[in-house]
Amino acid sequence: MVRQRELPRSGTQRVLAILAAFTAERPVLALSEISRLAGLALTTTHRQLAELTRWGALERGDDGRYRIGLRLWEVGALAPRSLGLREAALPFLEDLYEATHQNVQVAVLDGREVVYVERITGRDAVHVVTRPGSRLPLHATAVGLVLLAHAPISEIDAVLAAPLKRYTEYTVTDPARLRRALADTRRNGYAISVRQIETVSTSVAAPIRDERDVVVAALSIVVPAKGAHARRHVPAVLAAARGVSRGIGSTPGNP
Amino acid sequence: MVRQRELPRSGTQRVLAILAAFTAERPVLALSEISRLAGLALTTTHRQLAELTRWGALERGDDGRYRIGLRLWEVGALAPRSLGLREAALPFLEDLYEATHQNVQVAVLDGREVVYVERITGRDAVHVVTRPGSRLPLHATAVGLVLLAHAPISEIDAVLAAPLKRYTEYTVTDPARLRRALADTRRNGYAISVRQIETVSTSVAAPIRDERDVVVAALSIVVPAKGAHARRHVPAVLAAARGVSRGIGSTPGNP
DNA sequence: TCCCGCCTTCCGTCCAGCGGAAGTGTAGGC
DNA sequence: GCCTACACTTCCGCTGGACGGAAGGCGGGA
Secondary structure, three states: OOOOOOOOOOHHHHHHHHHHHOOOOOOEEOHHHHHHHHOOOHHHHHHHHHHHHHHOOEEEOOOOOEEEOHHHHHHHOOOHHHHHHHHHHHHHHHHHHHHHOOEEEEEEEEOOEEEEEEEEOOOOOOOOOOOOOOEEEOOOOHHHHHHHHOOOHHHHHHHHHOOOOOOOOOOOOOHHHHHHHHHHHHHHOOEEEEOOOOOOEEEEEEEEEOOOOOEEEEEEEEEEOOOOOHHHHHHHHHHHHHHHHHHHOOOOOOO | OOOOOOOOOOHHHHHHHHHHOOOOOOOEEOHHHHHHHHOOOHHHHHHHHHHHHHHOOEEEOOOOOEEEOHHHHHHHOOOHHHHHHHHHHHHHHHHHHHHHOOEEEEEEEEOOEEEEEEEEOOOOOOOOOOOOOOEEEOOOOHHHHHHHHOOOHHHHHHHHHOOOOOOOOOOOOOHHHHHHHHHHHHHHOOEEEEOOOOOOEEEEEEEEEOOOOOEEEEEEEEEEOOOOOHHHHHHHHHHHHHHHHHHHOOOOOOO
């Protein structure tokens, strides 16, 4: 199924349809696969791939298949919500990681989802499904609760009015309970998410704010649900998030 | 100066010219700036920007200026030479960082340059000019020496035949000395680069190999040139690089 | 208030790009 | 070794998607 609702019409749409054909599940594609996924004729695909490869957006392997090229990654890395945020966040993520040796990550809001832009994970840390570039829904993640709690009311209403997916028996999908969780998040200044995506993990998240006090991202730690008490990580998560917030005003890309 | 030698002709070239207008130095651009940098008419630029923004490749801020969007970063993050390598390398980079609290990084070969795809830096670490996405020449970096040492002879000849830039009074630009350095790198299995880019730093790099024993990246540590002996980091850098090499065969994107 | 620079919209014109068909190459099965 | 199927590459007649200059709107600074 093509990810785009309609077949590409303009040249620009064709280029983007090709890039969109690549996913975390399928990072390597043959020409005919790209043609099918992008909804383009073979000839068209062939021509476009040649140009994208020449520029470096794509790379063609010895096996004849295509992969996203370094040049595209370089351009993508210029995204302030990835590069700028990451540069500001990394020292604090390092500190939090060293203190706990658990997963630490940063996510931003994009539409009705969270997108993880950074993750540090240790070998012995609890398994997490997220990786940089991953998307998860707002209601079932601690970072999502933080980001939603500070979104406009209309946005909150829209998210809670839509069908909410249940991942585990613990996943909260009742809008009333979620509104209380959002109110708690605002009052406490952090969110805790217990066994919502996977039953083995719990996470604590806190908001990262820009110089205008707008919540632009959330930082979280993910720990095993059993044993360690997530609540005891709250002070460190808050401190790390505040540290990132202080650094954010000086990163390129902000007015 | 437009980065492309010729003005864009095809639709695809126009899209890529727009993306190429953004750089680490200028991650935020106004419409007319993009038009000039990409060599496109205002109308054309306006139309293209609308499509790129609609898709998420670009984001337009409240100030009316454009930034690289999260969606493009997501696609770019699928590059095996960035994502796959990074996922495999991060645990070892973390270990090396924790043991030393110095800068640790991974770079790949791209044309006649190295591109840094990952970097962990601490607050107290010596200043380094590199960031993810940065490019530096091969001859003046430890990672560059490692990558060049294992490149085809024709490639070595081509690089050493071209003018080599001097960054500090210590930068080696004599082809004969560089050939000896490359031979040493092959024999030792690592490279040491002293005050080549900045006079305050020294670095040690080791090769990261894929399952066919091909050198695909290099891992390095950057330490202050004064005091700490770079040589004593060699065992740890070699161990980290070997660890990454072992992990690489299992990452997505490799045959 | 005026001017300048930037951005947005309009619209007549045209060639860049489309895609079907045919050709080529390769791998796997018999 | 041969055959078949599939993927990829090249060709070329045709056309509508896209071009960009001009005009208008908007906002900020003098």
